[in-house]
Amino acid sequence: MASIKNGRALFNEIPSAYPEPGKTTVYDESETIDPETVPLNGGFIVKTLVLSVDPYLRGKMREASAKSYSASFEKGKPLYNYGVGVVLRSENSAVKVGDHVYGVFPFQKFFIRPSLEGVRILENKEKLPWSTYLGAAGMPGQTAFFAWKEYSQSKKGDIVFVTAGAGPVGSLVIQIAKSEGLKVIASAGSEEKLDFIRSLGADVVFNYKTTKTADVLEKEGPIDIYWDNVGGESLDAALKYANHKARFLECGMISDYNEKAPPVTNLVQIVAKELKISGFLVFSLAPKHIEWFYNEIPGRIANGELKILEDFKKGLEYGGHAIEDVQRGRNYGKSVIVVAEE
Amino acid sequence: MASIKNGRALFNEIPSAYPEPGKTTVYDESETIDPETVPLNGGFIVKTLVLSVDPYLRGKMREASAKSYSASFEKGKPLYNYGVGVVLRSENSAVKVGDHVYGVFPFQKFFIRPSLEGVRILENKEKLPWSTYLGAAGMPGQTAFFAWKEYSQSKKGDIVFVTAGAGPVGSLVIQIAKSEGLKVIASAGSEEKLDFIRSLGADVVFNYKTTKTADVLEKEGPIDIYWDNVGGESLDAALKYANHKARFLECGMISDYNEKAPPVTNLVQIVAKELKISGFLVFSLAPKHIEWFYNEIPGRIANGELKILEDFKKGLEYGGHAIEDVQRGRNYGKSVIVVAEE
Structure with missing residues (x-):
């Protein structure tokens, strides 16, 4: 495979009111990557499948000097939030090609992680759609x-x-x-x-x-x-x-x-x-309950006991639109950006 | 002793802003009582010594229809709040003449209680001024x-x-x-x-x-x-x-x-x-801690470990002034109305 465009959704400027796609956030294709040859330096490369859009992201669109529980987005850098991706290559013995990983990922089509820190390998024995790990199972x-x-x-x-x-x-x-x-x-x-x-x-x-x-x-x-x-x-x-x-x-x-x-x-x-x-x-409550959650909740979604509703936006280039929609309450269920099919 | 005036501070009208003495509250001497002969019907008669003025009383100056945690004052009836008095006569074997009692009492010079319900007999082995049982020890x-x-x-x-x-x-x-x-x-x-x-x-x-x-x-x-x-x-x-x-x-x-x-x-x-x-x-926290409090705190006040400050208003006729002062923050320490010396 030759180098391909590695599309990214970037934070561009701090909004004064609602975020606006093309202004608050911009889609950028200036970078390229060859997923088959890019050096991994002991890490692994992930192809992003789905990214989550959540209300709290608005709080990250602020001056870096304004302290809060989560860091501000950096201007000119990719947005980031929870996502699920598939591992394309790995030099880490704990991560296999084809593993699906969940964590806070950049709004970017391909990215390299040096280690499993902050990343969970999703077993998904219930065969839930990966998007569900961003919502009810996430x-x-x-x-x-x-x-x-x-x-x-x-x-x-x-x-x-x-x-x-x-x-x-x-x-x-x-x-x-x-x-x-x-x-x-x-x-x-x-x-x-x-x-x-x-x-x-x-x-x-x-x-x-x-x-x-x-x-x-x-x-x-x-x-x-x-x-x-x-x-x-x-x-x-x-x-x-x-x-x-x-x-x-x-x-x-x-x-x-x-x-x-x-x-x-x-x-x-x-x-x-x-x-x-x-x-x-x-984040504060997770240490106490997280293992119970993953043992219990995906199964209750899979067997229909818990009903869910998801709202898909196809294409990372529409990430900024999804962000605006969530702030305006226009989404109908959990907002998910579908970056790529598997 | 012949009949004497039984002065009372009455709730008169609902204030629109700060309470005003003579308007929100009025002092009334229309009732008389003969403490030596008034029938007790098995109860006891109390001579009021000190009454407490607290910020929360403002919340009781409202329409009776507006529900809250404590009942509203009734127009034309005495105000009431925590007080300490001395028992003048008693037909209740658990209450002796000369006992000092603490409870929610009417803003009234003399009153009769049918029982000890809601009333605590103050032992006061520390010999604190009775007013202190309305503040730091109350x-x-x-x-x-x-x-x-x-x-x-x-x-x-x-x-x-x-x-x-x-x-x-x-x-x-x-x-x-x-x-x-x-x-x-x-x-x-x-x-x-x-x-x-x-x-x-x-x-x-x-x-x-x-x-x-x-x-x-x-x-x-x-x-x-x-x-x-x-x-x-x-x-x-x-x-x-x-x-x-x-x-x-x-x-x-x-x-x-x-x-x-x-x-x-x-x-x-x-x-x-x-x-x-x-x-x-x-009120909600009292059942759990009240006995600890009376065992512990009066002694810590008496030995000077806890410092207190009290602001006395002498005469029940100035009760309304004390109430206004507390709402306006003009009191210097715990506001106490001194109704009578012992």
């Missing part, structure tokens, strides 16, 4: 299961409110809560998404763009568990209609990432209702 | 100790930020944190209060009215523990300058009780920093 699924175990303190009779209920995290939270027999209220931003949420068994489903969250919670609450992916108005309504000693699981606040979220006016309820609010990152 | 002291035990997760090297540091709760939190060797940043609203806070050993002391909280925390933080009595701007700065996995102890948000608190704009840090925010009420 980081978002881990987020839902780990945090529910750690912070929900769920008990019989609890009422649960889940935002972004059609997303990869929210849709699993709904299913976990329903498997425990709890009443679930769930919101999303389109009729199509509401249909999916209904199919998961949620008891009360509403479009937050056409129905006020506070009105729904006033009627269907008070809520005992709030799963927050949104912040802003949803959080404010949840504070107002929380039950005494409710638990708030703070997974994300996407309403605040690209524009100024509406003010939250009911914070005094934290005191009055003795609320327990837990912010969390999946 | 509900505010319990608040500080119980919540610190439950939620601070304090560890060596932690930096602690305490708001309303000259108040009965904040001043004890500062002393607890210093007794554990932690660095303490504390705020208050007057130079006089700052002097008191310095005397408790706080490392960094500032007047939030003349210095921006955010500037202090930027320089002296990041903070690991935030004790919130204030909400609003202090909470917002604490979110911004919190350390990863900081704990927020939400005791009160007085900046939100009488006027609209400034918006809190850094809520997304709850997720990014994996903060744990715990709202609490002393």
Whole structure:
């Protein structure tokens, strides 16, 4: 094989509001690679198959000087996030040609890894599509299961409110809560998404763009568990209609990432209702639960016990579009960039 | 003894902003009582000595229809809060004349209790002034100790930020944190209060009215523990300058009780920093810790290990003034109404 283009999606400039493909991110084909001959220096070369697009990536599009839990993207360098790829060649005895690997990978068609650090070889005895290891069987699924175990303190009779209920995290939270027999209220931003949420068994489903969250919670609450992916108005309504000693699981606040979220006016309820609010990152919870997760969850997806929904964008050149769509809530299920077929 | 006036401080009308004596609350002498002959029906009669004025009372000045953790005051009825009184006569074998009792009492010079329910007989072998059982040896002291035990997760090297540091709760939190060797940043609203806070050993002391909280925390933080009595701007700065996995102890948000608190704009840090925010009420934590508290704390106050500061208002007719002062932060230490000498 001769040298071929090694397409990359690069971080180009910090957005002031929503990320824009071609501006915030650019697709670049200036580099070439010969996967058959490129020196590996003891490592292995991976052909990227699928890449994950997640809401948290917006937080990495900032000045490098602004500290946060995850580093900022570097201008002119590839974006990176969870991905699955296949090993084409290897000089590492622990990695075989044809192995499928999962980790935080560059948005790049081919790349070389010096070692298995930060990389998991996926056994996939359940024969799931590789994309599923980016969603329900990957980081978002881990987020839902780990945090529910750690912070929900769920008990019989609890009422649960889940935002972004059609997303990869929210849709699993709904299913976990329903498997425990709890009443679930769930919101999303389109009729199509509401249909999916209904199919998961949620008891009360509403479009937050056409129905006020506070009105729904006033009627269907008070809520005992709030799963927050949104912040802003949803959080404010949840504070107002929380039950005494409710638990708030703070997974994300996407309403605040690209524009100024509406003010939250009911914070005094934290005191009055003795609320327990837990912010969390999946990375922190992983050491305790990760092996349980990989032993348990892929099988429950494969046998249909857990329903999933994935939204594919074909071609790395559309990576920037997928990123914008997720920030705007235009994706219908877990957003995945299909970089290459196997 | 003939009938005498039984002065009462009544709740009169719901304030729209700060409570106003003579309007929100009125002093009334229309009722009379003869303590020597009034029928007790198996109960006991108490002469009120001291009554406590606490920030949370503002929350009880609302429409009865607005639910909250504690009932609203009733218009035309006496205010009520923690107090200490002396028993003048008793038909209850468990209560002796001369016993000193502590409980939630009406703002009234004399009152009859049918039983000991909700009342604690104070042994006071340490001979503390009775007022101290309303502050450091009472509900505010319990608040500080119980919540610190439950939620601070304090560890060596932690930096602690305490708001309303000259108040009965904040001043004890500062002393607890210093007794554990932690660095303490504390705020208050007057130079006089700052002097008191310095005397408790706080490392960094500032007047939030003349210095921006955010500037202090930027320089002296990041903070690991935030004790919130204030909400609003202090909470917002604490979110911004919190350390990863900081704990927020939400005791009160007085900046939100009488006027609209400034918006809190850094809520997304709850997720990014994996903060744990715990709202609490002393009532909920009492069963677990209350006996430890009465065995331990009065002695530590009596021997000077714990420093306290009390602000006396003499005469129940000034009860409404004391209430307004506490909401405006004009009290210098624990606010106590001295209703009668013994």
